[in-house]
Amino acid sequence: MTDVHSKEVRSYNMSRIRNKNTKPEQVVRKYLHKKGFRYLKNYTKLPGCPDIVLKKYRTCIFINGCFWHKHEGCKYFGWPKSNTEFWYKKIEENVERDRLNYQQLKDLGWKVILVWECELRNGLLETTLERVENIIRENCGNVNSKL
Numbered sequence: 001m002t003d004v005h006s007k008e009v010r011s012y013n014m015s016r017i018r019n020k021n022t023k024p025e026q027v028v029r030k031y032l033h034k035k036g037f038r039y040l041k042n043y044t045k046l047p048g049c050p051d052i053v054l055k056k057y058r059t060c061i062f063i064n065g066c067f068w069h070k071h072e073g074c075k076y077f078g079w080p081k082s083n084t085e086f087w088y089k090k091i092e093e094n095v096e097r098d099r100l101n102y103q104q105l106k107d108l109g110w111k112v113i114l115v116w117e118c119e120l121r122n123g124l125l126e127t128t129l130e131r132v133e134n135i136i137r138e139n140c141g142n143v144n145s146k147l
C-alpha cells in the first residue's frame with residue numbers, strides 16, 4: 001500500500017473509525033431511549049454489525065452515511081472527481097456488503113430499518129424518528145417478554 005492510494009486508504013480508515021460513534025447514531029439512540037426502547041449498539045454478533053439492535057422487536061437499525069453507502073439520488077452522494085476507480089471499487093464494495101448483510105438478517109427473521117444521514121438533518125429529523133418508531137412497533141405482534 002505504498003502506491004497512490006495510500007492517502008485515500010488512510011483517510012477512508014480514519015473515517016471508518018470516526019463512524020463508530022457518529023452523532024447521527026446518537027440522535028436515533030437518544031430518541032429511542034427516551035421512548036423507553038432498550039437496545040444494543042454496534043452488535044457484532046449479527047451480520048453487518050447493526051448500529052442499533054432491538055432484540056425484543058427483532059429489529060436492526062442501520063444509520064448509513066450517504067456517501068459511504070451510496071445513497072442514490074441524494075445530494076450528499078456524488079462520485080469524487082479524482083481517483084475515481086478507487087472510490088468506485090470502495091463504494092460498490094460497501095453497497096454489495098450492505099445488500100448481503102440485510103439479506104442475511106432478513107433470512108434470520110430480523111426486520112431491517114435503514115436510516116440515511118440526510119434524513120436526520122434539520123427539518124426531516126422528527127419525521128424520520130417517528131417513522132423509525134412506527135416501523136419498530138409494527139413488529140411487536142407476539143412480544144410478551146419484559147425489556
Ligand SMILES: [Zn+2]
Nearest residue numbers: 066071074118
Ligand atoms: Zn442521503
